[in-house]
Amino acid sequence: DAGVTQSPTHLIKTRGQQVTLRCSPKSGHDTVSWYQQALGQGPQFIFQYYEEEERQRGNFPDRFSGHQFPNYSSELNVNALLLGDSALYLCASSLEGGSPLHFGNGTRLTVT
Amino acid sequence: AQSVTQPDIHITVSEGASLELRCNYSYGATPYLFWYVQSPGQGLQLLLKYFSGDTLVQGIKGFEAEFKRSQSSFNLRKPSVHWSDAAEYFCAVGAISGGSYIPTFGRGTSLIVHP
Numbered sequence: 001d002a003g004v005t006q007s008p009t010h011l012i013k014t015r016g017q018q019v020t021l022r023c024s025p026k027s028g029h030d031t032v033s034w035y036q037q038a039l040g041q042g043p044q045f046i047f048q049y050y051e052e053e054e055r056q057r058g059n060f061p062d063r064f065s066g067h068q069f070p071n072y073s074s075e076l077n078v079n080a081l082l083l084g085d086s087a088l089y090l091c092a093s094s095l096e097g098g099s100p101l102h103f104g105n106g107t108r109l110t111v112t
Numbered sequence: 113a114q115s116v117t118q119p120d121i122h123i124t125v126s127e128g129a130s131l132e133l134r135c136n137y138s139y140g141a142t143p144y145l146f147w148y149v150q151s152p153g154q155g156l157q158l159l160l161k162y163f164s165g166d167t168l169v170q171g172i173k174g175f176e177a178e179f180k181r182s183q184s185s186f187n188l189r190k191p192s193v194h195w196s197d198a199a200e201y202f203c204a205v206g207a208i209s210g211g212s213y214i215p216t217f218g219r220g221t222s223l224i225v226h227p
């Protein structure tokens with residue numbers, strides 16, 4: 001049973017560029033959440049997708065956007081990258097109705 | 113708004129010693145509480161969760177946590193630490209919102225285990 005998978009594992013981008021991160025949820029899960037984890041900090045909630053729509057959003061600018069596909073996989077897009085966007089981006093999946101989150105290993109994004 | 117405080121940034125214990133990691137939360141109603149562990153370069157793994165009922169919950173890897181409403185705490189404990197327990201530990205509080213959880217995480221406690 002595959003867990004949550006994220007790609008790529010590492011990424012280096014330049015300020016001002018755009019990036020897309022991908023996530024496949026755990027088998028049977030229909031809800032995907034994205035978190036940003038800066039070095040030495042806890043994960044911060046970016047947004048959550050369910051039924052291909054953004055259901056909840058944290059305190060992140062519109063440069064952060066996402067998408068969920070019919071197969072429940074998801075993408076996180078970040079435009080106009082800033083140095084401060086350097087972080088580990090974690091995807092987590094769950095079941096509608098309140099099951100605990102299952103996390104992937106994350107994508108390490110470095111902005112230079 | 114919900115929040116979590118983990119007052120200890122680092123905890124150092126000797127292998128075989130007991131462990132207690134502190135977590136205090138702020139939430140208006142009965143919270144759902146979680147402890148996650150993160151090894152270097154890895155995602156977060158759920159250790160245990162409290163939803164309701166018995167306030168002492170058992171988790172994986174020999175961990176347990178106790179919910180104390182009067183103290184707004186959910187401390188994690190283990191009677192005998194193993195070297196492989198060295199990792200980052202995150203406490204989280206959440207509630208159902210729009211049909212799913214949106215946990216809020218603390219900043220984490222780094223556990224260092226000495227041989």
